[in-house]
Amino acid sequence: MFQPNHHQEPQPQPLAVMDVDQSEMSIVQWDGTQNGGFSQAQSMMLNSKKLQDDLQNLGLKIKQHENNLKLLKNQKNKLDDSILDTQVTLSKYHSSAATGTENEERTSQSEEETIKQILQYGPSAASIWCQLRANHTSYASYPTLTKDVIGIVATLGRVDDDNLSRMLSQYLGVETMLAIVCKSYEGVKALETYDREGHINKESGIHGVGASFGTALNGSFSVICLEDLRQESKFLFYRPYCGEFVLDDPQRRLDLLKPKLSTGESPPGFLGFAVNMINVEYMNLFFLTSSGHGLRETLLYNIFSRLQVYKTREDMLLARPCISDGAISLDGGMIRHPGIFSLGSWKEMNIRFPRSSASSAPSKYSETEKQLMEMRWKKEKMEEDMKREQALLDAARHQFQRKKEEFVKFLAESSSYAAQQPHMHPMQQQQQQQQQQPMHPMQQNHFMNR
Secondary structure, three states: OOOOOOOOOOOOOOOOOOOOOOHHHEEEEEHHHHHHHHHHHHHHHHHHHHHHHHHHHHHHHHHHHHHHHHHHHHHHHHHHHHHHHHHHHHHHHHHHHOHHHHHHHHOOOOHHHHHHHHHHHHOHHHHHHHHHHHHHHHHHHHHHHHHOEEEHHHHOOOEOOOHHHHHHHHHHHHHOOOEEEEOOOHHHHHHHEEEEEEEOOOOOOHHHHHHHHHOOOOOOOOEEEHOOOOOOOOOOOOOOOOOOOOOOOOOOOOOOOOOOOOEEEOOOEEEEEOOOOOOOOOHHOOOOOOOOHHHHHHHHHHHHHEEEEEHHHHHHOHHHHOOOOOOOEEOOEEEEOOOOEEEEOOOOOOOOOOEEOOOOOOOOOHHHHHHHHHHHHHHHHHHHHHHHHHHHHHHHHHHHHHHHHHHHHHHHHHHHHHHHHOOOHHHHHHHHHHHHHHOHHHHHHHHOOO
């Protein structure tokens, strides 16, 4: 007889229906099945961040070395200018001392001797003007003529070296050395007048003055009108200098950019620019045109431009690549324009710039030599610093290039890895992509283009 089993096994109960988010189940499933992939993604994120930080730090280091190098170069350029100025000062003394006292007395020319040579040159507008200046009574009789005329080019400046005076005179030529200098066009009109037929009125102007002295003026003569020096041509400036002046210089010398060889050094034997080697007389030093320009930036700048002066012909020829407006040397060399040389022996000109009265050694000469030695020592130390900074900059750039290549390779590998993860949850993919490309495109381009 069948007996019911009171120990029957419990039957399984139906599961309760749970409202589970499918995305959460996907995450649980991805975490459970792709844990290795997630760890690899985290590692890639950290690696990406590290590479970007390294690139940024190297970029900042490169910028710092570039700034340091630029600062050192600017300081060296200023030091080079100071060394050159000091060398020019000492070279002038050595050049003067080399001629000897006896030779100085024989060749040096005073202003009185310059005027004497002008008077002996023959019947010229310059000689008539010198006679007029010497005769106070006659000078006062021509107020219209005399109030605007400054003088003759040869008498408006002095130089420190007789060889320089000789070469500057040869460079300008007799016509320019004897040119009459006027402040404005009023002076030009007062020098010469014409009748109705256009013929010269021999009884007025400089012709009338010459007639009163018994000197008939024949031929032409040159006149320089300072206020009209404003037109620029192909070879000549014909305009006032409008740049800066040498700081604290009583002669108001022009602050011209000194010539540099391809090495960055000043050419050996360079003594200065002719326009700055003329000493303007005190009475003319404060002369100004109506536009506010002085004698150096009008007259001297236009007749000499940026004419360079060298100690020897050999120095001048070696400096040809950095000669822009001609050059002369104290031993007779001359380049009138780049590519135009003046060769042969010179016919001695008696009309020259007078020599400055101060021909002795510069004050505190020994101290100046000591300062020159100190500046050269500073330059050597600065060049060592520049070499060291350049080496650091090159090393940083090399490291940056290697790190950039590593970063580019990483981006390619991570993109390939992401493409091979079809079961990765979208949220994880988005997070990984954001970590792989956290830089702004402009910022990334900045690093890639360095």
